[in-house]
Amino acid sequence: MPVFIAGFPQLLRFKRTVKTSIFIPTQHHQALHRKDITFAVQRQPTNFKEASEFYISLIKECIASKSIAQVRKIQLHMMGCGFPHLSLGNKLIDAFLKCGGVADARVLFDELPQRHIVVWNSMIAGYVRHNMGEEAIHLYKRMHFEGVFPDDFTLSSVFKVFSDLGLVSEGRQTHGHAVVLGLGASNAFVGSALVDMYAKFGKMRDSRLVADRVVEKDVVLFTALIVGYGQHGEDGEALEVFGSMIKQGVKANDYTFSSVLVSCGNLEDICVGKVVHGLTIKSGFESAIASQTSALTMYSKCGLIDESLRAFELMVTPNLVSWTSLIVGLVHNSRQEIALSKFRQMICSSVTPNSFTLSAALVACSSLAMLDQGKQIHNIIMKLGLDQQKFIGAALVDLYGKCGCVEFARLAYDSLFEIDVVPVNAMMYAYAQSGFGLEALELFYSMKDKGLEPNDVTLVSILSACNNSRFVDEGRRIFSSLRSNQNIKLTQEHYACMVDLLGRAGRLQEAEMLINEVESPDVILWRILLSACRIHGDLAVANRIINRVLELSPRDEGTLVLSSNIYASTGNWAQVLEMKTSMRDARLKKSPAMSWVDIDSTFHTFKAGDWSHPRSKEIKEMLEELSVKVKHLGYVPDTRFILQDLDENEKERSLCYHSERLAIAFSLWRTYQKTTCIRVYKNLRVCGDCHTWIKLVSKVIAREIIARDAKRFHHFKDGFCSCGDYW
């Protein structure tokens, strides 16, 4: 008969120094291994009670150190010593489950000659914790079959399975069973499981009904309800629940605060947000990481990005989610460059980004069209094996589309694992921006076959595609067929596309009628129509609109600039002066035209006639070289595009030094030996004369030039542009 009782004092002393495995003695007087909790055998067994107490304390240690191996060793030891280990079966099962050994637990479970309700509950809860809902349900059914009635413990686990697996009718049915058993809302555990389940099903009314029926509501139940409201966009309701919870004297904890702060952020309610944040600190959850993270998000959603940065600085050890929230917040507040530098810092502090972080970083790159940096992030994504993730896939399509790399966008699109409407929209928009109208239409019409419903963004994308490819009738047809679609809420953006489409095609009247359909139309719509008037030289309509718009908003910068340009292009210098005076009076400054190129991840920006770049000499030489060559191809400067009252010579010289030309010349100088394409970005539209000039330059240098202006991409190649001179 083996000896099995150990000396507890030694055991405790040794386990304090280490926390790893249990060494099983083969002899009665074994050496004590430094790195093991050891069965130091000192005396003969006394009784069963003492032995089981000993094993129970060992099992407790195992749970704390989360080691399956140790639990197995205890089990073996019990068997080796002839201790009836099944008498501690529920303890062992629990220990296995808490250390991740679900299979071991199940073996023991099946071996038990009779199973107490507690064992069933432990096993079911274990399956739920390990995301093995199917098994949990299976066991739950078998339990009935064996005549064991579920209790409140069982039910709270089972409701969680239904909510995890989205089994609505099963959940309802079991709720019914619970009521029959008298456990409907008997305690806060069952109650919060039900509240959470209905909330996850999106059935907030049912969730609320259950919550109201629970007599002894606790903080978990309230939090589940608050989260439910928050996740279904009912943040106001969430705050009300929080208020009534406080009123009832239930103390909020870090879980509650983080959820409530999220709701404040969603409501962009900085006043309540600040109060709740103060309360969080007062309640002692100042350094609870999730609450801190939610506070950070709340500030960034309210536009207080500095406050958000400060919240981040206060974190001692920011985790992945905190870093991600910070980066997301920065991107949403147009601080893309800081966002990317934080992203780099995060990687340096060895926090591995996940798909949330990476998609935010991609958005940062795509909104500034930073192709090189975007590609670097794409590399990280490949290394982490996250390229199949759906949000990442969509963000990649978006990135390459926004950088004008239609082929890459298509590659990313084709390698998507599952298609939903977002990447289709992104791909369509990529086509739209580069003027591939037919491809965009093809994608649009293929949505039906894929079972995808178009949404608001789809409509913007396809209308932009039609707009940029001058598909007037097609655009009109799509607009009228989708304008009454339940799924689509028409915004001014949709009208803007249509007004531009019609206006540029010369249907000024139709465009104006469309604007009049809009309830309180934005100035932007009128501005678009104005610029159509300018293209078609309709000064009469233009005058009417200018007066109307300036009556509505006399200080609108865009309108004043555009009007001044219209008057300048028709030689009405007196009116130009009037517009400029209005601008000066309103203290408005025209935002200067600017172009930039990204060379080796460094931006070089240029303004017209600006020679402050350290390589100005080379740029000038390059421009002169190009000037000679393009003149050979028949280039004649078109000074109609100069909207200043200058003489012809001055106008010509002014054209030569438009910002996009400086940028192209610089890029060409830096990459002279290469054959890759030149990419240039401009904040405003490319003028007609530069457009002609760039077409010719692309022929002279036999390289593709991709230019993104405020509205679209122009792919210049061999003397032609993808926009077909319509933009």
Next chain:
DNA sequence: ATAGGGTTAG
């Protein structure tokens, strides 16, 4: 003896 709620996205 066994149980419940949270922070980040295209």
